[in-house]
Amino acid sequence: MSSMYAVEAIDVHKRFTGKDGEVDAVRGVSLGIERGEVFGFLGPNGAGKSTTVRMLTTLMTITAGRALVGGLDVAGDPHGVRRRIGVALQEAGLDPRQTGRELLVLQGRLFGLSKTDAAARAADLLDLVEMVDAADRRIGGYSGGMKRRLDLASALVHQPDVLFLDAPTTGLDPASRLTVWDEVRRINERGTTVFLTTQYLEEADQLCGRLAIIDGGRIVREGSPSALKSELRARLALDADPTLDEVFMDATGRNRARVAGDVQEV
Amino acid sequence: MKDSLILGGRAAREALRTPDSLFPSVFIPLFFLVVNVGQTARIFPTDSTDFLRGQSYAAFQLPSSLLLSASFGAAALYLVEEIEGGYFDKLRATPIPRMAIIGGRLWAELIKTAVLAAVMVAVSLPFGIRIESGVLGFLLLIVMVAMWGVVFAGFMQLIAIKTRSAAATQGASLVFFPLLFLTPNFVPRNLLTRPMEIAATLNPVTYIMEAVRTLVLDGFEWTALGRGFLVIAVTGAIMLALSVRLVNNYD
Known part of the structure; x- marks a missing residue:
């Protein structure tokens, strides 16, 4: 199945159960890498x-979903x-x-x-x-x-x-x-x-x-670096291509603010 | 099997490259042997103590020291170090049965414990200790001590994998001390107080100690030897079953 990809993840989830309850570390990741x-x-x-x-490297079990690497099922x-x-x-x-x-x-x-x-x-x-x-x-x-x-x-x-x-x-x-x-x-x-x-x-x-x-735990952007920059430039009507840092900040909802004289990530 | 032998070679090389880790395995048991014999030998003179079978009290104490030596393996601590450092994952990412990673260290432990036990017996001989069962008995003694060393190291590795903590693993190894002293360590079982006799009878280490002791003092006493090997076989089977389960489900 889907052997055109070297790596393929289909709605992969990982849930950890610990003393403090359950944590969903990965929530439905899907990828196709040629x-x-x-x-x-x-x-x-x-x-x-x-x-x-x-x-993906078989070192950890998949809670839900499926992953194929080299055309073989990881699980x-x-x-x-x-x-x-x-x-x-x-x-x-x-x-x-x-x-x-x-x-x-x-x-x-x-x-x-x-x-x-x-x-x-x-x-x-x-x-x-x-x-x-x-x-x-x-x-x-x-x-x-x-x-x-x-x-x-x-x-x-x-x-x-x-x-x-x-x-x-x-x-x-x-x-x-x-x-x-x-x-x-x-x-x-x-x-x-x-x-x-x-x-x-x-x-x-x-x-x-x-x-x-x-x-x-979710994929929030995917594409080539230039495509991601162009998309942000168009969406924010910027004069020039943004840096990948700016794409990252936009994608993860983080920005930097000057707090008490220091630049902090908020 | 081939993969565990390859990894066993690596673990043996590791032991040779860290001779300081071997030092406690010989020094501390010999220290206990000297101190225990020095403090109690006059209570148990050779000519009037039946259970010594004409030997010195040191011969009676030697099995305790050999079993103590077998419990000083550093395999589990090296394993924790590899888990913390990431090499354990590197090995898990290779296409070998995961039990081979555990098995490799156990092979090395078998060889190492056998060599150290032979050294300890050799060191003891000039002090008047003789192995009553002869050369064959000496070899059987080494095999038994080495196999117990493997079982003990296997249980320590289980704790290492389960806790992934050097402190917890090191602490767990101290469990052996009560087990070693809840045995007919200083006198035969029939001379212990009733509560201690019950505790010693329930303690599996007792049967290995008695089997080793019979080779030193009596010769081939097959009932004691059978019990000793049975304890090793049963505890070894439990250790292997738990190891397979734990390492295959390691996440």
């Missing part, structure tokens, strides 16, 4: 971005989905006691590669992310940028069809951020679909062909 796209998923803190990614065939996706989550989840090379070889082995093939693939990826010199050092001693690049490499070990990147540049300095952007572009040029969540609007503007803005 093969080869770099798709941006934006939203303020707590909007439901990471929860949506975790559902019905999670193992099949995992073979087709690469995942780099917000925390750059790495084992600090392994070396970069060991981590990549292990990842390859878990995706079914032989020892020899996994070692060769690890060497290729270390080259791709320009970490050959640090390959045999323990990850615990890497900088934040190196960890992000290694995390990216580990998500590519099995040459996935779809790469999920959850806030891949959070906490990085500008130089490391640009390096990650270059990696993402290179990966996409090789034909991999990229699903990217970010809080940095400039990042979305630079990298994404299309994006969606989620707020309060």
Whole structure:
């Protein structure tokens, strides 16, 4: 069904039940991401971005609705989905006691590669992310940028069809951020679909062909950055195209006000 | 199985790279052995204490120290660290059975506990302790202690996955101390006071301790050994069943 999409979400919901009652974190998200796209998923803190990614990557159950990744049902065939996706989550989840090379070889082995093939693939990826010199050092001693690049490499070990990147540049300095952007572009040029969540609007503007803005668990805008800007310009009768920041503020109902001399988001 | 062995190799490498985490597993049980024997050995002289079977009181105490050592595994704490750091999710996003993630650490725990138990027995031998059941009994002793180490580590991992908290996991490991002392730790069960005898009889750790002790003092006493292995099999089966359920429903 709907195999024209690399990722498709159909009215996906996520409800958490905790001590304080029930929370609807995602409320009917529907998306269709075409093969080869770099798709941006934006939203303020707590909007439901990471929860949506975790559902699409089989890390969290879907309360209601349906999701397909690589043409496979996320709930019905999670193992099949995992073979087709690469995942780099917000925390750059790495084992600090392994070396970069060991981590990549292990990842390859878990995706079914032989020892020899996994070692060769690890060497290729270390080259791709320009970490050959640090390959045999323990990850615990890497900088934040190196960890992000290694995390990216580990998500590519099995040459996935779809790469999920959850806030891949959070906490990085500008130089490391640009390096990650270059990696993402290179990966996409090789034909991999990229699903990217970010809080940095400039990042979305630079990298994404299309994006969606989620707020309060619902998609509130969807389209190409230029189309979203044009729509806002026309709707507000502006003289020039607004920035993506302004589109974001408009979509999420937030604006900035000067309160007691400071600019605050309200 | 293949995936859990691959992950077991990683966990074993991790243990070798953090030797400081192995130190308490040897030092604290040996410390208790020395202190307990030092304080009570004169109460139980070898020549007039039947239950020592001609050995020193240290031989009677050795099983307690071995079981204490087996309960010092850091596997659950490493697991919590991985949950908090995101590597657990990275592994969950691979196409391996999720139980392999738990199983990998248990394989490493089996090897680590066996090696540490062998070291502790080797350290004890110069102090006049002998393994009455011989080389075969020594091997059986190591297997039994290592298997108990796996079961205990498995339960600690369950707590780690359930709570996702290092503090809660570390606190839960202290549960073992009452369990270890509600046993025929200092004297055989028939010499305990009635309430303690009842508590020890209800405590599964008692049967593992008695099985290990019989290998040290008596030789092959199959009833005690059978009970010990039965306790390990039953608690191990419960641990595995709960682990499968918990890790497969982890959200």
